[in-house]
Amino acid sequence: MVPSLEGLTFAPVADQAPGQVGTGTRFTYHEQDGGIWAEYAGGDVVRGRLVGTRSGDRLDFRYVQLTHDGITSSGHCESRIVELPDGRLRLEESWQWESRTGDGTSIVEEVTRHAR
Structure with a gap:
């Protein structure tokens, strides 16, 4: 079983x-x-939140964010949790905006090694 995400910090590997x-x-x-949630901020994002569910190594959640230009946006994301060779976790994401056009993929990785 993939370890818990509780208290872990992640960052995108690319802009x-x-x-x-x-x-x-x-x-x-x-x-x-079975529920997941996160707070996020930094870069162009002033404040963001996500909430959803986890089933095994799969996450399914909705997100909403406020950017520095005053625009709010929301969308849906499905992620797969992968354990890296050094013990950190990676989230391989497929997302789609719901409040505007656009979709894509991204990867976020655990910022620091978490004692397991």
């Missing part, structure tokens, strides 16, 4: 388009009883 998450964005995850 996305302007107004989206980038390498300066940090996600802090929480997990309890």
Whole structure:
């Protein structure tokens, strides 16, 4: 079983388009009883939240964010949790905006090794 996401911090491995998450964005995850949620900020994002569910190594969640230009956006994301050789976790994501056009894929990785 893939370890819990509780208290882990993740960062994107590459920048996305302007107004989206980038390498300066940090996600802090929480997990309890099959539910997941996270707060995120950094780069173009002033504040973001996500909430959803986890089933095994799969996450399914909705996200909403506010960027520095005052625009709010929301969307849906499905992720797969992968354990890296050094013990850190990676989230391989497929996302789609719901409040505007656009979709894509991204990868976020655990910022620091978490004692397991």
